[in-house]
Amino acid sequence: MQGFAxxxxxxxxxxxxxxxxxxxxxxxxxxxxxxxxxxxxxxxxAEKDLPRCAxxxxxADCFRPSEIAAIDRVYSDVISQGKRIFPGWPVGSExxxxxxxxxxxxxxxxxxxxxxGAWNFYAGGxxxxxxxxxxxxxxTIAGYDVNRDPQRVGWLRDIxxxxxxxxxxxxxxxxxLIIYFGWADPQxxxxxxxxxxxxxxxxxxxxxxxxxxxxxxxxxxxxxxGVGTSVFDAATPLVQWVESGTPPDRISASRVVDGKxxxxxxxxxxxxxxxxxxxxxxxxxxxxxxxxx
Numbered sequence: 001m002q003g004f005a006x007x008x009x010x011x012x013x014x015x016x017x018x019x020x021x022x023x024x025x026x027x028x029x030x031x032x033x034x035x036x037x038x039x040x041x042x043x044x045x046a047e048k049d050l051p052r053c054a055x056x057x058x059x060a061d062c063f064r065p066s067e068i069a070a071i072d073r074v075y076s077d078v079i080s081q082g083k084r085i086f087p088g089w090p091v092g093s094e095x096x097x098x099x100x101x102x103x104x105x106x107x108x109x110x111x112x113x114x115x116x117g118a119w120n121f122y123a124g125g126x127x128x129x130x131x132x133x134x135x136x137x138x139x140t141i142a143g144y145d146v147n148r149d150p151q152r153v154g155w156l157r158d159i160x161x162x163x164x165x166x167x168x169x170x171x172x173x174x175x176x177l178i179i180y181f182g183w184a185d186p187q188x189x190x191x192x193x194x195x196x197x198x199x200x201x202x203x204x205x206x207x208x209x210x211x212x213x214x215x216x217x218x219x220x221x222x223x224x225x226g227v228g229t230s231v232f233d234a235a236t237p238l239v240q241w242v243e244s245g246t247p248p249d250r251i252s253a254s255r256v257v258d259g260k261x262x263x264x265x266x267x268x269x270x271x272x273x274x275x276x277x278x279x280x281x282x283x284x285x286x287x288x289x290x291x292x293x
Contacts, residue, residue, distance in 0.1 A: 003073035007066035014102035039090035093186035165203035182220030229253035
């Protein structure tokens, strides 16, 4: 948000950003299907890959250096006192599905009517209402210092953050856990899901998937929408797992446009991904299998 304050990227340039990202990243999984399967495998860099406007020029087909710098901050890890404290945003949510609006609009960027996006509300509300007193410079987005202030709110992270990977008590109680996350979520960073599950697996050992499984949804925005197969039932597999002892090896998912199913795909337990078998329609889940990346 500090990066966008002096140089907000206009909504009119989001299509150019999305087209550039998807041109580089879509086919990285071996299938050009309008979905970025795992954005971590795409080496998109705003500074290198976005078209740059000539000095002093402005246009819809290029980005000013200040706009590129602001975009690059979104994708870059957050570094505080030389250490990474939060992952940069994965690519994928820039796109506007079904001739709608970009996933960034109303989130990273202001809404179409000019109201502040969700990122602004999240950051402003946290800093001003929870973390700091109103007299503290860090209580505002502009006054927050990433090198100075994160260390000052450790007590609040202990209360609020769901980052503890020790679920031994939950497991001993025969608990079962299904986590899902959209890879193109513009509101909550998808890497929070993958990194937590990796920490969980390291803590709980190789048998973690016997009680907890993560399903990443390529192309899905925040809890739904986007360009992926974002309509699915995760509750029934959880019930079957608890009551019958049958773990979910895949979850059937659909993409629905104007009330019509236009694509089906399997969602696979992380780190597995859906891989095209090489024959048949790429819109039919029957032609995909879950495999190691």
